[in-house]
Amino acid sequence: VFISVSSLLNMSVFKDHFDLEDLIQELKKNITALSFGHLQSNGHISVEGPFPAIQLLKDFLLLKAKSLSEKDKREENKSHQRPKRRVQQQRLSVETSNSIPDADGGKQVVVLDTDVYHYMKHFFFRKLLANYDVVISDFIDGEITTVYLGNARSRSGAEQVLRVKEEIENQSVKLHNSLRKERICFEGHMGDEKQKYKQACQTVKSHYPAVLVIPYDTHIDIIGNSSSIFEFTREVRR
Structure with missing residues (x-):
């Protein structure tokens, strides 16, 4: 390794x-x-x-x-x-895959921590994209996620794509400094116990609207600010 x-x-x-x-x-x-x-x-x-x-x-x-x-x-x-x-003008725009329409050359890429990306995708992207004619695709590779931005239609200018990129970058810096992650592992737990943890997360989630819960087959990731995920995890494990 x-x-x-x-x-x-x-x-x-x-x-x-x-x-x-x-x-x-x-x-x-x-x-x-x-x-x-x-x-x-x-x-x-x-x-x-x-x-x-x-x-x-x-x-x-x-x-x-x-x-x-x-x-x-x-x-x-x-x-x-x-x-x-x-480079300040071009902002490292790259030729990306066909998943992003090449309407007028307006393509951008942002590299994010994967946990930050998941959090932004859940809480931030929908509200952000409602104001712009921009589409987003991603490539997740372990701890790093590459986000590709492009024009949704030909009438959408490249300046919109750049503006979205800048907003994502600014928000990601704030989240990178504030977000923490707790992990509940299922190793050694039976199927009933796994289901109990998942149900407990759903129940507790209503009291912590700013916490993101991501269930996997082997564990559950809990992402949010340090105080929230500490309290969240403590309640789930009661």
Whole structure:
């Protein structure tokens, strides 16, 4: 089992398209599970973190390189060069899967802690999306979830997608600092006891509207602020 993995990245391939320092800062913000070293003059930088986060970083950069390659081909066909765009403007938009309509090029990606994502999906996304013509899809990989944002219809502008991304990022920072998780494991418990715990969670849930309960075959995850989930778990285990 890989608890932590170290890697050396060569970011020089992006230097003609982005300010590398800005690109690194954006990666730090989006993939918080990783620890980045000092960016060297040759574009190399060391990265350390859990294996799923390293995999996500690799896939993320490959998508970015692919999108730049396709962009260069389009520019060659037009026989002119477009000015370089800094990472703050592009905000690491990537070519994503066909699950997001490519109405007018407005695509964005956000990387979240999976627990934060589940909580936001349950309590935040429906209200947020009611105000925008934007669709969301996700890819859950262990502790990290990649959220893809795109235009729901052709009339929806890319600025709406960017606005939704910014709201998700702002909300996720607040939740990341406040949310905690308790887990009730079923290991060693019989079927009747498992059902008793699930029913108890449903009963107690009505008293804690801001707590998210996620039942699995092997355990139950309880997500919320520290005081709420402490009281919630104590009542369930009575």
